[in-house]
Amino acid sequence: MLRITSAVVIGLALACAFTLYTVSYDTRELDQLVQSKERRIERLRSDIAVLRAELAYLSRPERIEPLARAMGFEPAKGEQYVEPEKLAGGTSVQGDTPGDPRPATTTPSQQQPERR
Amino acid sequence: MLKAAIGPARHNLDPAPTYAIRSFAVALAMVVAFSAIGGQLVRLALKGQIVESRAAMTQPLTTSFWRPDILDRNGRLLATDVEAPTLYADPALIIDVDVVVEHLVQVFPEFDPVELRRSLSDRNRRYVRLKRGISPALAQRIHNFGLPGIAFRNEPKRVYPNGSLAGHVLGHVNIDNKGTSGIERYIDEAIGIEAAHAGAPGSLEPLRISLDIAVQHAVEDELRAAVQQFGAKGAAGVILDVNTGEVLAAASLPPVDPADRTQSLDPARLDKLADGVYELGSIFKTLTIAMALEAGTADLDKIYDVRAPLRVGRYIIRDPYPVGRPLSVREIFVRSSNVGAGMLALELGSERQRAYLERFGLIKPIRSEAGPIAAPKLPRRWGKAETITIAYGHGLAVAPLQFAATAAMLVNGGLFVAPTFRMSSPETARPVQRIVSPETSAAIRDLMRSNVVSPHGTGRRADVPGYEVGGKTGTAELPGRGGYIEDSVIASFIAAFPMSAPKYLVLVMLHEPKPTEATDGRITAGVNAAPVAGSIIARTGPLLGVLPN
Numbered sequence: 001m002l003r004i005t006s007a008v009v010i011g012l013a014l015a016c017a018f019t020l021y022t023v024s025y026d027t028r029e030l031d032q033l034v035q036s037k038e039r040r041i042e043r044l045r046s047d048i049a050v051l052r053a054e055l056a057y058l059s060r061p062e063r064i065e066p067l068a069r070a071m072g073f074e075p076a077k078g079e080q081y082v083e084p085e086k087l088a089g090g091t092s093v094q095g096d097t098p099g100d101p102r103p104a105t106t107t108p109s110q111q112q113p114e115r116r
Numbered sequence: 117m118l119k120a121a122i123g124p125a126r127h128n129l130d131p132a133p134t135y136a137i138r139s140f141a142v143a144l145a146m147v148v149a150f151s152a153i154g155g156q157l158v159r160l161a162l163k164g165q166i167v168e169s170r171a172a173m174t175q176p177l178t179t180s181f182w183r184p185d186i187l188d189r190n191g192r193l194l195a196t197d198v199e200a201p202t203l204y205a206d207p208a209l210i211i212d213v214d215v216v217v218e219h220l221v222q223v224f225p226e227f228d229p230v231e232l233r234r235s236l237s238d239r240n241r242r243y244v245r246l247k248r249g250i251s252p253a254l255a256q257r258i259h260n261f262g263l264p265g266i267a268f269r270n271e272p273k274r275v276y277p278n279g280s281l282a283g284h285v286l287g288h289v290n291i292d293n294k295g296t297s298g299i300e301r302y303i304d305e306a307i308g309i310e311a312a313h314a315g316a317p318g319s320l321e322p323l324r325i326s327l328d329i330a331v332q333h334a335v336e337d338e339l340r341a342a343v344q345q346f347g348a349k350g351a352a353g354v355i356l357d358v359n360t361g362e363v364l365a366a367a368s369l370p371p372v373d374p375a376d377r378t379q380s381l382d383p384a385r386l387d388k389l390a391d392g393v394y395e396l397g398s399i400f401k402t403l404t405i406a407m408a409l410e411a412g413t414a415d416l417d418k419i420y421d422v423r424a425p426l427r428v429g430r431y432i433i434r435d436p437y438p439v440g441r442p443l444s445v446r447e448i449f450v451r452s453s454n455v456g457a458g459m460l461a462l463e464l465g466s467e468r469q470r471a472y473l474e475r476f477g478l479i480k481p482i483r484s485e486a487g488p489i490a491a492p493k494l495p496r497r498w499g500k501a502e503t504i505t506i507a508y509g510h511g512l513a514v515a516p517l518q519f520a521a522t523a524a525m526l527v528n529g530g531l532f533v534a535p536t537f538r539m540s541s542p543e544t545a546r547p548v549q550r551i552v553s554p555e556t557s558a559a560i561r562d563l564m565r566s567n568v569v570s571p572h573g574t575g576r577r578a579d580v581p582g583y584e585v586g587g588k589t590g591t592a593e594l595p596g597r598g599g600y601i602e603d604s605v606i607a608s609f610i611a612a613f614p615m616s617a618p619k620y621l622v623l624v625m626l627h628e629p630k631p632t633e634a635t636d637g638r639i640t641a642g643v644n645a646a647p648v649a650g651s652i653i654a655r656t657g658p659l660l661g662v663l664p665n
Contacts, residue, residue, distance in 0.1 A: 002139055006146060013150040017157050024161035045316050046199045046270070056193035056277035061333035075334070075655045078582045078664035 180271045180312040181293045183303060185322035186286065188329045189364075189539055193277055195286055195300070195374070197293070200273035201255040203246040203266070207236050210265035219261045220246070223254065248291060249273040272312050274300075280371040282332050284387040285325075285363075285486050285537060288377045297380065299325060299537060302485040325485075325537045326362035331355060334655045335365040339624075342648040343369055346629035352388035352516060353652060355660075356621045358524040358612060360540040361533035363484075364620065364660065366390075366517070388625060390489045393513035396625075397592030397641075398574075399523075399610045400509030401457045402560060405449055406526050407472040408460045409556045416446045416559055422455040426462075428501040433458055449563045450573050452589065454508045461507030466498050469506065475551060476522045477532070478514055485537040490515045509590055516608070520623040523610050527564070527586075527618045530557040564588055565615040574642040578611055578650040582664025583657050587611030587622075587649060589641035594628070604628050607641035609649040619662055624649040 068074075186195040210216055217233050224247060235244050248271060255268055274289045287298015294309065295301040303309065307323055339351040355364040368388040372379040379385055386392050408414040421442040426433040435453050448456030461469055473479050481491035493513040495502040505511035521535045532549035552560075564586030567573040574589040590608040593600035608625045612618040624645045635643035657664070 002143065006143060009147065009150065013154055016154055020154075020157050020161050027161075042316055049196060050198045052193060053196050053198055053275050053277050056196070059192075060278045060281070061329060062279060062281065065333070065337070076658045078580065078654065078657055081658060081663050083663065 179292050181309040182272050182312060182315040182320060183274060183289070183293060183295070183300070183309050184307055184320040186299060186303075187322050187324045188327050188332075189324060190328060190330075191324070192329045194282065194325070194327070194329070195274060195276050197272045198275055199270040200249040201252065201268040202248045202271045203250055203255070203258065203268055205236055205244045205246055206265045206267065207239050207241050207244060208265070210236055210263075213237050216263050216266060219263060220258075220266075223258060274375070276374045278329065280373045281329065281336065282327055282366065283372040283374045283379075284368050284389070284391075285327065285366050286374045287486065288374055288380060290377070296377070298374075298486045299323070300374075301487065302537075306485075324539050326357075326364060326539050327366070327537065328364050328659065330659050331656045332365040332367065334659065335652055336367045336369070336371070338648060338652045338655060339367055339369050342624075342626060342644070346626060346632060346635070346644045348626045348629040348644075350384070350388060350627040351648075352623075352625040352627075353648075354389055354517060354520050354623045355652075355656060356520050356524050356533075356535060356623075357540075358528040358533070358618045358621050359531075361521060361524065361536050362540050363517075363535055363537055365656070366486075388627070389517045390484065390486065390515055393490045393493050393515050394606055394625075395510045395513050395592045395595065396516065396519055396608055397509040397590035397606065398452045398454075398457075399519070399588045399590035399608055400506065400512075401449060401452065402523065402526060402564070402588050402610065403473070403476060403478075404457045404460050404464075404469075404507040405445060405563065406476075406552055406556055406560055407464055407469065408445070409559055410472070410552050411464055411468060413463045414445050414460060416563070417444050419444050420448065420456050420459050422448065422453050422459065424455075426455050426458045426504060428504060431501050431504075433504055446563060446566065447572075449588070450567050450570050452574050457507040458504035461503050462500070464503075466500070466503045469503055470498060473506075473512070476525065477534075477551075478512075478518060478522055482518055482521075482534065484517070484535050489518050489535075492518065509592055516623055516625055520610070520621060523612070523623070524621045525551045526557060526560045527612045527615075527621065528557065529554050561586060561612070561615050561618065564612065568611075574640075575609065575611070575646050577642060578609060578646040578653070580613070580650050580654045580657065580664075583653055583662065584614035584616055584665060585611055585650065585653055586613070586615035586618075587646065589646055591640045591642075603639065605639055607639065607645040609641055609645035611649045611653065613653055613657065614662060614665065620656075620660055622649050622652055624652065 182197055183195075185193060185197070188194055205216070213233055213236050216236060217229050220232060221227050221229050227246075235241075258266065259268070272293050274293055276283075276286065285298055287300040288296050289300050290296050293312075295304040303323060308320075310320055335353045335355060339353050342348065343351050350369050352368045354366045356362065357364060366389055368386075370385050372385045388394075405414075409416075419442045422435065423438070423440060423442065433454055435455050437451070439447070439451055439453070443451060443453055443456055445456075445460070447453070448460070470479070478492055479494065482489050492515070495506070495511050502511045517535050521533055524533050525531060530550055530552040532546070532551050536544070538544060565584065568575040568579050568585050568587055575587040578585050578587050588610050590610070592606045592608070593602065594604045594606060595601075596604070606625060606627055607629050608623065611622045611624075613620060613622070626645050626648070629639050629644045631637040631639050
């Protein structure tokens with residue numbers, strides 16, 4: 001009786017140890033996966049920061065202005081604006097939001113990607 | 117015999133309980149032992165893992181910091197952090213110091229080989245920082261040498277994608293990415309930065325400031341053109357929202373590159389708007405007349421005999437372009453009569469003049485988010501002579517940004533504003549504080565407008581059709597050794613638009629403009645600063661959302 005109990009207990013202990021080892025191994029693997037994902041996130045964040053800086057660098061007015069002038073654009077003049085109500089027949093102005101007279105053609109893109 | 121000998125002895129020992137106790141003891145020992153082993157397994161399995169991952173996370177500490185991005189009012193990027201490799205050496209791992217030194221000096225000619233060899237030979241050190249913020253291409257080149265003991269670590273580096281745009285406002289950071297001046301310093305003091313090992317790029321909430329990149333560029337561009345056209349030594353310009361004090365553009369030429377800390381040490385690159393104080397000349401007459409109207413000592417139609425020069429002690433104050441007849445207050449403003457302004461101030465008296473200047477915020481030093489604004493330089497003695505000269509803008513030197521805020525108060529209906537680089541919001545609103553009456557403010561608006569539209573006005577060249585520009589010129593001689601230097605002036609123009617309900621205030625300043633053919637050989641503000649202000653308004657009005665009438 002005692003011998004059987006001992007054998008069962010030993011077997012149980014070994015099984016426990018084995019399960020524990022397997023779980024621990026899996027955990028370690030998952031942890032490594034998480035770490036590699038975190039590293040990847042960090043790298044991507046860093047890349048995004050660089051790309052945002054680059055986008056801002058490329059759209060800096062100092063660079064856009066000569067390019068725009070070379071294409072025949074010039075700063076918008078006051079006379080070029082008309083209140084939407086004063087337009088004959090009430091045609092809507094496309095592309096311009098009311099109250100924002102900036103035309104999309106003479107100013108570089110104002111949009112920045114949404115921050116996280 | 118043997119049996120007889122053993123038999124009784126066994127019998128005497130009473131075998132049954134001994135067996136039970138023994139086997140129980142053995143079983144117990146086994147259970148304890150296995151529990152211990154099991155427990156240890158659990159501990160190692162769980163804790164061993166934690167120890168390992170912690171160790172991986174706590175890398176050697178760096179002294180560098182992540183900073184929040186700076187955005188303009190429309191969300192366009194003014195300053196951000198990127199990761200840049202820092203080159204370092206671990207002398208304990210270096211195999212051949214001479215080879216390492218040879219390769220590094222080849223890439224970085226500025227390294228001193230002797231000094232480098234000494235620091236790399238000290239095997240007790242595990243970390244020798246060689247160069248921060250190197251380019252990825254350079255890092256790759258060094259990596260390709262395959263030198264043991266030479267490695268890289270990424271550290272935050274501040275970059276300014278727009279180059280020198282708004283450089284004076286943004287300020288600088290030091291080698292550890294901590295703010296040392298301008299908005300960068302304000303971020304350290306009021307917003308907060310994050311140690312490099314604890315954070316990541318883009319983890320901090322960006323700071324939106326009141327500048328508008330498009331407007332700022334337009335102002336800088338027009339000023340650059342003016343410096344070239346008039347051969348000026350420098351220029352400055354600011355656009356303020358008259359109702360909130362928000363600075364939409366603040367430019368000072370020659371500019372500073374925020375990425376180059378040494379440029380700020382050059383006195384020529386001083387921020388002329390906030391760090392320098394100047395006698396601003398006749399644009400001060402706006403204040404003198406506002407004081408007289410507010411105190412009730414004069415109205416716009418009161419006549420003063422300005423034909424004779426004013427004499428105080430050994431000083432004689434004359435009008436540079438005398439009209440030869442008595443002038444009304446309106447004409448004193450439009451014709452910019454020094455004698456007239458002096459008479460108005462004398463009528464008011466020194467004490468009241470000082471009290472009003474204090475109320476207008478021109479006596480005490482102020483500060484903005486970009487740092488303290490240079491304190492006004494007051495006359496040592498505030499006598500009769502000083503009262504007269506201050507009336508037309510000499511003898512009292514203030515920072516142009518501080519003056520611009522005062523001018524905004526005079527045209528916005530008479531309410532207090534302070535210059536600010538933060539976006540205004542309901543939380544930043546101050547309690548309304550009245551500086552001058554709405555009537556005085558309306559009169560000043562009327563005067564400034566007539567100075568631009570009247571045929572005799574000094575500000576005629578600032579007019580922009582549809583924008584109802586109003587303004588005042590100022591030409592101040594520069595103080596030199598023992599008096600003023602003739603033909604060396606600061607020409608300035610203070611303007612607001614649209615004058616029926618002003619939204620924006622523009623201040624333009626040209627340092628030592630030269631006479632040109634286009635100006636008929638003159639150097640007064642009416643022929644240089646005024647047209648520059650006009651072109652700034654014509655160009656930025658549409659960007660600011662002001663539609664012409």
